[in-house]
Amino acid sequence: MKKKKLYNIAIVGLGNIGCYLFKFLNKNRDNISNKNNSSFKILYVSAKNKHKRRNIKFKKNQWVNNFNNILKNKEVDIIVELIGGAEGPAKKLVFGALSNKKHVVTANKALISKYGDKLSMIAEKNKVNLEYEASVCGGVPIIRSIKEGLIANKINRIYGILNGTSNYILSSMEINKTTFRETINKAIKLGYAESDPSSDINGADVASKVKILSCLSFNSFINKKIHVEGIKDVDDEDITNANKLGYKIKLMGFSEILNNKIFQRVHPTLVKKSSYIAGVNGVLNAVIVEGNPIGKNIIQGEGAGPSATTSALVSDISSILRGNIKFPFAISNKRRKNYSSGKIQDLFFSSYIRLNVKDKYGVLSDVTKIFSNNKVSIKRVLQNPYKNKKKSSIVIITHRSKDNDIQKTLKTLAKKSYIIQKPKLLRIENG
Numbered sequence: 001m002k003k004k005k006l007y008n009i010a011i012v013g014l015g016n017i018g019c020y021l022f023k024f025l026n027k028n029r030d031n032i033s034n035k036n037n038s039s040f041k042i043l044y045v046s047a048k049n050k051h052k053r054r055n056i057k058f059k060k061n062q063w064v065n066n067f068n069n070i071l072k073n074k075e076v077d078i079i080v081e082l083i084g085g086a087e088g089p090a091k092k093l094v095f096g097a098l099s100n101k102k103h104v105v106t107a108n109k110a111l112i113s114k115y116g117d118k119l120s121m122i123a124e125k126n127k128v129n130l131e132y133e134a135s136v137c138g139g140v141p142i143i144r145s146i147k148e149g150l151i152a153n154k155i156n157r158i159y160g161i162l163n164g165t166s167n168y169i170l171s172s173m174e175i176n177k178t179t180f181r182e183t184i185n186k187a188i189k190l191g192y193a194e195s196d197p198s199s200d201i202n203g204a205d206v207a208s209k210v211k212i213l214s215c216l217s218f219n220s221f222i223n224k225k226i227h228v229e230g231i232k233d234v235d236d237e238d239i240t241n242a243n244k245l246g247y248k249i250k251l252m253g254f255s256e257i258l259n260n261k262i263f264q265r266v267h268p269t270l271v272k273k274s275s276y277i278a279g280v281n282g283v284l285n286a287v288i289v290e291g292n293p294i295g296k297n298i299i300q301g302e303g304a305g306p307s308a309t310t311s312a313l314v315s316d317i318s319s320i321l322r323g324n325i326k327f328p329f330a331i332s333n334k335r336r337k338n339y340s341s342g343k344i345q346d347l348f349f350s351s352y353i354r355l356n357v358k359d360k361y362g363v364l365s366d367v368t369k370i371f372s373n374n375k376v377s378i379k380r381v382l383q384n385p386y387k388n389k390k391k392s393s394i395v396i397i398t399h400r401s402k403d404n405d406i407q408k409t410l411k412t413l414a415k416k417s418y419i420i421q422k423p424k425l426l427r428i429e430n431g
């Protein structure tokens, strides 16, 4: 057996994740080295503020004030970027590291979903690895599964719950019967949501992950066209209605190839209570891959947090320690494809529609007429009068209809004088 190679690592960013990773690597060095038949050393660490108190111990000569000073250092083999954000220092560090022929490990979905193609070109040209398992669903090893375990498969659809914070909020609203606002405040207090949880709530975080998973699943370049709706308009009444109708509401991301077009979308989704995905609660994530010959494959786990994210980062570091160079997006950039993008309006869904209306004679019959005029057929109707308020809510479940027809229906309804609030649409996933 060949002599063990020693890899020198620099960790840049010592926040939640960086500090946990630093401690974990030091504590488990022998075990990780033995499993990979290579050894490693944390040669340098860096963060923004030298004087910040951190719960880790490192030697004075390990600290680097400015990461630019290690980009050209021949001793450094692997740079772990744990700063975050698509622009600024993280971008400068990762572009600089790959250009200087350093392997890179990053947990930064914003950066990979925006600049992944350019970074992948540099990595391939310079024959170094760009690893980013921790950028999608924390501890769920979905990227390595697609690249390695599922390599035999032609994947045609990938979807799931890709954001722990929004899943915590929706499941908590259901279990504790709390409002959206109350639940977010509790999530921030418990550390399940950042103090500014907007990218978790508005769907942007899931959109970044969907774009990355699309590239890996379909051997394509990053496609920026994606339909994104967050969870801020889902209220406790929708959760109660869904429950009565046999559904749960989850924020889900989907990517699929249909008629040679890529359809990417993120939106709150009604799923049958009996489905697998309905049972994925709290901060858990679950990704479902549909491919040939595997069929349906589900992988589930903790989507965020220092321990789960470190598990993914160590998997990436190990991939480099084992030696061979891999294409960042599973195949050579020369073979990756560009798909044109399809629109959600062309897809067919069964849908949940909630109308808050003035409680007066003839409203329901006018509503059903508008649905029929737009070729949308109704499967179920639930009517909930609000006591003493002279208004009621009408909940309609449609048969599978073209999304464009549903949207036209809602536009017509929105103009009616009996409609009190913008009609609400939630799509249903049957499966």
Ligand SMILES: NC(=O)c1ccc[n+]([C@@H]2O[C@H](COP(=O)([O-])OP(=O)(O)OC[C@H]3O[C@@H](n4cnc5c(N)ncnc54)[C@H](OP(=O)(O)O)[C@@H]3O)[C@@H](O)[C@H]2O)c1
Pocket (backbone or CB within 6 Å): 012, 013, 014, 015, 016, 017, 018, 046, 047, 048, 049, 050, 052, 067, 081, 082, 083, 084, 085, 089, 107, 108, 109, 134, 135, 138, 303, 304, 305, 306, 309
């Ligand atoms: N937290 C999670 O659960 C989770 C899960 C999956 C992926 N991720 C990803 O992991 C990455 C890190 O997240 P985090 O939660 O650890 O963030 P964080 O706690 O905010 O830490 C960011 C770190 O970056 C450092 N930094 C900022 N500007 C810098 C610069 N110019 N040079 C060097 N260091 C700089 C900060 O330094 P100071 O400490 O001196 O301020 C801090 O240590 C992000 O990409 C995030 O999306 C996080």
